[in-house]
Amino acid sequence: MADLQAIVARVRDALASWRDTPNHNPVPAAAAAPGGNRAELASLFARELEAVGGRAIGPIAPEELAGCVVALARERGLKSVALGRGVASDLDNVAQALEAAGIEVMRTRPIAAGPVAQDPAAAAENKPGKNEFKARMALIDGAVAEADCAIASTGTLAVLSDADRPSSLTLLPPVSIVVLRIDRIKPDLAGALEAIGPDAVQAHRLTLITGPSRTADIEKRIVMGVHGPKSLDAIVIWPRDD
Amino acid sequence: MAASPNSGNFFEASERGAADRELQRKLENASTRHLEHFAHTRTEFPAYEAESSQARRIKEEAIAHLDELIVELTRKLEERGCAVFAAACADEARDYIVDVARKAGARRVVKGKSMTTEEIGLNPALEQAGMEVLETDLGEYIVQLRREPPSHIITPAIHLSKEDIGELFHEKFGVPYTPEPEKLTAEARARLREGFLGADVGITGVNFAIAETGTLIVVENEGNGRMSSTMPDVFIAVMGIEKVIPRLSDVPHFLEVLARTATGQKLTTYTNFISGPRRAGEPDGPREMHLVILDNGRSAMLADPVMREALYCIRCGACLNVCPVYRHIGGHAYRSPYPGPIGSIVSPNLIGPSTAALPFASTLCGACKEVCPVRIDIPRILLHLRWKETSSRNFPGWPRAAAGARAGARRFARIARYPGLVRMLGRIGAIALRPFARRGWVRRMPAPFANWTRIRDFPLPRPRRAKNAEREDA
Numbered sequence: 001m002a003d004l005q006a007i008v009a010r011v012r013d014a015l016a017s018w019r020d021t022p023n024h025n026p027v028p029a030a031a032a033a034p035g036g037n038r039a040e041l042a043s044l045f046a047r048e049l050e051a052v053g054g055r056a057i058g059p060i061a062p063e064e065l066a067g068c069v070v071a072l073a074r075e076r077g078l079k080s081v082a083l084g085r086g087v088a089s090d091l092d093n094v095a096q097a098l099e100a101a102g103i104e105v106m107r108t109r110p111i112a113a114g115p116v117a118q119d120p121a122a123a124a125e126n127k128p129g130k131n132e133f134k135a136r137m138a139l140i141d142g143a144v145a146e147a148d149c150a151i152a153s154t155g156t157l158a159v160l161s162d163a164d165r166p167s168s169l170t171l172l173p174p175v176s177i178v179v180l181r182i183d184r185i186k187p188d189l190a191g192a193l194e195a196i197g198p199d200a201v202q203a204h205r206l207t208l209i210t211g212p213s214r215t216a217d218i219e220k221r222i223v224m225g226v227h228g229p230k231s232l233d234a235i236v237i238w239p240r241d242d
Numbered sequence: 243m244a245a246s247p248n249s250g251n252f253f254e255a256s257e258r259g260a261a262d263r264e265l266q267r268k269l270e271n272a273s274t275r276h277l278e279h280f281a282h283t284r285t286e287f288p289a290y291e292a293e294s295s296q297a298r299r300i301k302e303e304a305i306a307h308l309d310e311l312i313v314e315l316t317r318k319l320e321e322r323g324c325a326v327f328a329a330a331c332a333d334e335a336r337d338y339i340v341d342v343a344r345k346a347g348a349r350r351v352v353k354g355k356s357m358t359t360e361e362i363g364l365n366p367a368l369e370q371a372g373m374e375v376l377e378t379d380l381g382e383y384i385v386q387l388r389r390e391p392p393s394h395i396i397t398p399a400i401h402l403s404k405e406d407i408g409e410l411f412h413e414k415f416g417v418p419y420t421p422e423p424e425k426l427t428a429e430a431r432a433r434l435r436e437g438f439l440g441a442d443v444g445i446t447g448v449n450f451a452i453a454e455t456g457t458l459i460v461v462e463n464e465g466n467g468r469m470s471s472t473m474p475d476v477f478i479a480v481m482g483i484e485k486v487i488p489r490l491s492d493v494p495h496f497l498e499v500l501a502r503t504a505t506g507q508k509l510t511t512y513t514n515f516i517s518g519p520r521r522a523g524e525p526d527g528p529r530e531m532h533l534v535i536l537d538n539g540r541s542a543m544l545a546d547p548v549m550r551e552a553l554y555c556i557r558c559g560a561c562l563n564v565c566p567v568y569r570h571i572g573g574h575a576y577r578s579p580y581p582g583p584i585g586s587i588v589s590p591n592l593i594g595p596s597t598a599a600l601p602f603a604s605t606l607c608g609a610c611k612e613v614c615p616v617r618i619d620i621p622r623i624l625l626h627l628r629w630k631e632t633s634s635r636n637f638p639g640w641p642r643a644a645a646g647a648r649a650g651a652r653r654f655a656r657i658a659r660y661p662g663l664v665r666m667l668g669r670i671g672a673i674a675l676r677p678f679a680r681r682g683w684v685r686r687m688p689a690p691f692a693n694w695t696r697i698r699d700f701p702l703p704r705p706r707r708a709k710n711a712e713r714e715d716a
Contacts, residue, residue, distance in 0.1 A: 003334075052507075194491070205516055209512060210512075218407055223427040
């Protein structure tokens, strides 16, 4: 593009006189903090999440997950729940348990394990339904998603989006429930970004979530639930064989 | 906007701000709370110093290779179907965005917080094209309802109390008056949720752009940046050329430092990494994505060896909160979307000659330099801009005034060696100057000191009793 070239040329001219000054060598990558043991990381994560207004539950065993989500849905008074595909956990079970408990379940697409199918036919099929999807999602009481990774030092959940795990899951419903495997908790941000890696960041939308949506725009007083979820529950799962 | 706080020049506007005790109370309130948060996070984050110098080094590297990084970022984004437009000036950026919105048949545009779109005056242009523009950051929404510009880059409604906002909502929406932030926020949530779902175009700013992966990072707490970039079919991101950083692994050095200095958080609630439009099969996200990269005076800053480091700024707003001038006159007095110390150095380049007086709005106390997470030497740049302003233009009376001030300072330096003499002259001055003073300040001194007050006021000497003075001398 001509305009881009013109601006790049202008920048290059401006830089010409000082490029050789010191200190312009690449800065080494941030060193990820050494991983503590799982229980310690999980408890630090829980503390930090609670400090920003979220709640951490567990660690629980994988087979307890469905019961745990149903109990949470009842506690939060949810009549409808949206679910995406899991990352390492089976959310299909969860969906069935919710339905059995009389809660309306909206699946983003048929939930299946395994890699994401990238077929254009499905994309075309989705097209006219977009607004319908948004509108339905906006009326749902809560949603369950699984995090790809978490950060202990800040209480942050890292979520990658794709066709089966749309970003709206952790954005539109007022109650957000996020499932997390304990081995995916990293000590710090550098560790989490290293685990996710540049390829995944290019291929998906990545969202780092630290607590429920909040604002301090009125006299710097903190209020939860501005545009996104008003509550955030993270369920930590610790598989037995680990 | 007849009664806008922006009317008049900087000096009139700053006098209005300085006379507004209520405004100062609000600013004092908010900035004190901010400084407490900041002091707290700084003590419990021992890595702050190390992280902030890494952040500085990465910015130095990034700006030194800006041409290559812009090319890399653009290539990566275009590969994934994001349109990239480079705008040399504000008009070009505005026209492009209005054009994209018009082609999309947009009736409503939702915006996340973006100072860059304030810089290019985007909202009036979209409105003129017949579109409804909805600011969705709570603070921006509030000031938009008042038809006002934001007065702080992080906390746009910092100049308003919860009572002001309660009255505003009562008046605009006919809801019962309440000063409770929770209820006011809930009211805004309901109204803006509807706005998001019916919007055709979403616009946000960009905090960082990663060249390596072609990724835009949008940092926020409310979720409105997420909403603006996923709900509408068309998403437009607007950023200055200086936002590019080299690698994904650079990101940790910035995010924590930014969150801590801007709001005292460890990390903001949402950090969005956006690498392109919606992919096949995805039920949400924009079908069409555009990035506008704006020069608008930035390459000129880059060419100036002193100004250059102003491009390292990550817009955390910390320098506003510590600045005694900002805290006294408020953000509107600057008459620029970028107020405070950082605003005083970037506005003359990004906004233009109407802000040429801003570099003079400083006591050079250095608090801004102290607090800056990327250690920009703001006082040095202020002096540089003052020098440029006074030497490049016809500044009537300036050389004489400067010579007079220099001579006066030299004379004072000789006298100051003798504390007794200073005290004596102070006592004499207090009596002799009283007829010329108003409220403790002498606007115009009699000859031979007239040159001193040509460009500034002189405080009426207030001699202390000898006992106190000696204690301080000791």
